[in-house]
Amino acid sequence: MSARRKRQSLLARRPAPDIGFVLELSALTRPIGVRQVRRQQLRHIIEVAQLRNVQLQVVSPDRETHAGLDGPFVLLESQERRQLAYIEGQGGSFFISEQPRLGNLFGEYGILRAQSLSPEASVKLIEEVAESV
Template identity: 60%
Template sequence: MFGALLRHYREMAALSQEALGGKVGYSKSQVAMVERGHRPPKGGFVPKADAATGANGGLIAAAVKLKFSDLAAWFKPMAEEEARCVARYQYESSSMPGLLQTEAHAYAVHKVACPPLDDDEIDRLVAGRLARQALLTRRPPADVSFVLEMSALTRPIGGRKVHRAQLEHLLEVSELRNVHIQVMSPHRETHVGLNGPFILLEAVDRGRLAYLEVQGKNFLISEQPQLGDLFGLYGMLRSQAHGLEESRELIKQTVKEYAH
């Protein structure tokens, strides 16, 4: 358990909860909640706590295991493959991909789940979703590409303030050299992705997988010809969508619409 390990390293370093909190930007009560497993470690807590307690990577290794335990059980096989991939491509037809969501957006999404989730479950799932975003900035970098429908930019999930922050975050992520975000023109009458969203993964050994999800049902596809068809389809989607700079301008324009 991450919390018990954190307490062990903190006590070995002769640090009080208050002292550790001062080093990582948490209050005494927040550190206590992490140690009891009542609060997931967020933001830069783990690397800061690892350095402050002299854990020498022990807390970071525990957090890697924790991030998979914080995911919905049905998504864990996909997350494990995703964490190892060297390339990841996603077409999304209606919502903001989890890898691009802000914390506030992720909370807003889970709060309207049906059947409803309790607060602890929401905290756990949001923590797992945010932990996956390490893929965007890890070293060595993965090649990550998204093709988004305009509805992902215009549906104000969480309200106007949350949505504006989400769009601004999208612009920040798009500045990463290994991340490519394209938007499908809302004026295009048709395109090859109308059958629905999907995710493609490429492993270091060049093995390939596709992931499809529909109303809680999910499938990992590793066989031809479906796999090759989906990779070819994604290439066509990229050619049909706006280019990278056009897409950034479209996102900027949408941000302005949520200025007030």
């Protein structure tokens, strides 16, 4: 639990980091847990999405394919402008710091954002999902 709180404190850190997320709709609609808790989680996601330093987008539910189908990844940029990517899966986790793979992941993220709903439309969709839970 303390690791989760530590990650969440990042959202309120000063100076505020620029944070962007792209989520699959299925991650928001999967019926895991009690309905009331799922609804609270969705409302929390909406609150986070409305922070000035956060961009949250949902992949359009109409898309059959998108640039993120190879799996999740995290893109990072340090204060010194050093870029890294972090990939975690069942086979382990690792950082990518070398080109061309690093540049490819940053490119894939840009494409994925273009293939997703706008932040405003994403929040509206998450609100609809929360109401239906």
